[in-house]
Amino acid sequence: MKSFSIFNFHNFDNLAIFIETLPASIAISRDLVGLENESLQSGIRNIDGFNYNEHENIQVENEHIQYIFFEGFTERARKPEYWYIENDRLKDREERINPIQTNFVVFSHDNNIFAIVFAGINRGKALIKDIFPAETWGNVEPVIPHLNEDLLYWIFKRHIDLPDESLSREHQVFVTALESYMGKTRDNVNALRGEGSRISTILGTLAFLFNNENLKAVRPQIQYGNESVLIELSLTGTFKFWVNAYRGIWTRNLTGDRKQNAVAIYIFVKIIPLLIECYNENLRNNEWSPQLKVDFLRRLGTMIRDRVNTELARIEGHTLKQLNAAEDAFDDIIPEEEDELEIDDPEEEDI
Structure with a gap:
């Protein structure tokens, strides 16, 4: 199973220009608020078998589509109250920082540039915000199709x-x-x-x-x-x-x-x-x-009622069958003429 979300790079309509701009997102460093001399890293990197500087081609019916494929990554800090252990000692970095990475497919379609991010919408928003800052990439918004x-x-x-x-x-x-x-x-x-x-x-x-x-x-x-x-x-x-x-x-x-x-x-x-x-x-x-x-x-509602009635009939029929089977088994053990059964009286044996 693959989850994905979709984003539109509104300031771009050409994949070649998008690729030319990609070097701005290869490595991005952001200050970690609350800690001096430490930063958070974001960026993109190649995936084996692909090169983000070279587009792939597919044909969807009559439309020729070009796309690039790469990995995007970022770091997000946990809340400051989780940074420290006893005596206000700072935890190791991997305990304070959460790495996030996933793959991106960026393609041209209908004079627009879209990115399929192989992550849910919230994680996708975080990655887009850190890797493609607005000052360089302009307005990048999630695409929510007209579903209701x-x-x-x-x-x-x-x-x-x-x-x-x-x-x-x-x-x-x-x-x-x-x-x-x-x-x-x-x-x-x-x-x-x-x-x-x-x-x-x-x-x-x-x-x-x-x-x-x-x-x-x-x-x-x-x-x-x-x-x-x-x-x-x-x-x-x-x-x-x-x-x-x-x-x-x-x-x-x-x-x-x-x-x-x-x-x-x-x-x-x-x-x-x-x-x-x-x-x-x-x-x-x-x-x-x-x-x-x-x-x-x-x-x-009618289907529910009919199914409930059918199930009740099945259960009742099954229960009745079980009762009949139990009676038949009981009949095999107890003689039909119970009134003629003689029961010894232990007191008479002493006479």
């Missing part, structure tokens, strides 16, 4: 009701599986997650949706043409994908990091926009609406 809770419910509804139908009249795109969901209770305190290849049909998931808790993420397997990817769509800006779950012919000649990078770019450039497009198309064609969502939740 209603779209996540729509994915659930399409998979439960129409698993064999395309999400769109214009594209052949399907949700072939739903393997996870995540949400929070209405009090925003308790996190909920369901896992498994058939979670979209189990009672707990139906109850979760019926109770209309806050749905925050879903993990669908998306089939688009010959390509199939397992992704986790989240409203937070953190996404996940599984390279080993990818099936298709587009990356058949790629392996290792090159395949991982290509799939990540493909998800951002093609799959996420395609899902949003299908969702909007369903809204325009009245194939999804607030009323249809209400009807969907109402049907979930």
Whole structure:
């Protein structure tokens, strides 16, 4: 599994110029507030088999995309109250400083420069802030696609009701599986997650949706043409994908990091926009609406009741069968004519 977040370098529209600016971020030193003569380090470095001064090339349908691949790293200090041991002695540096590192894919798309950071949104923000300071790189912001809770419910509804139908009249795109969901209770305190290849049909998931808790993420397997990817769509800006779950012919000649990078770019450039497009198309064609969502939740209530009744009948039937089996076993031990059974009286033996 790979987590990633996406950032837009608003001041850049050309990868070559971005590469020319990279030397400014090879090594950055920042003062450590509270300690003189000590600093925090940030920067970038090459990954084996890649050179951040030389771009790679991939073809996503009709679009030719150039990208570079490198590691970014930074150091973050723990809070000062954790710096010292007894007698105000300073702890060793590795106990006071947290290193953070992850890989970056920076690519050009639609006259923009984007970075896929293989980390969640919060860690990604920290790395971007330290490695690409605004005074050199200008405005760098996280990209939050136009996903919303209603779209996540729509994915659930399409998979439960129409698993064999395309999400769109214009594209052949399907949700072939739903393997996870995540949400929070209405009090925003308790996190909920369901896992498994058939979670979209189990009672707990139906109850979760019926109770209309806050749905925050879903993990669908998306089939688009010959390509199939397992992704986790989240409203937070953190996404996940599984390279080993990818099936298709587009990356058949790629392996290792090159395949991982290509799939990540493909998800951002093609799959996420395609899902949003299908969702909007369903809204325009009245194939999804607030009323249809209400009807969907109402049907979930019926499904829950039917499943509960079926399970109760199964349990009651199983219990009755057990009782009958126990009675049959008891009958084998005790004679049918209990009244004719003679019981010896120990007092009569002494007469």
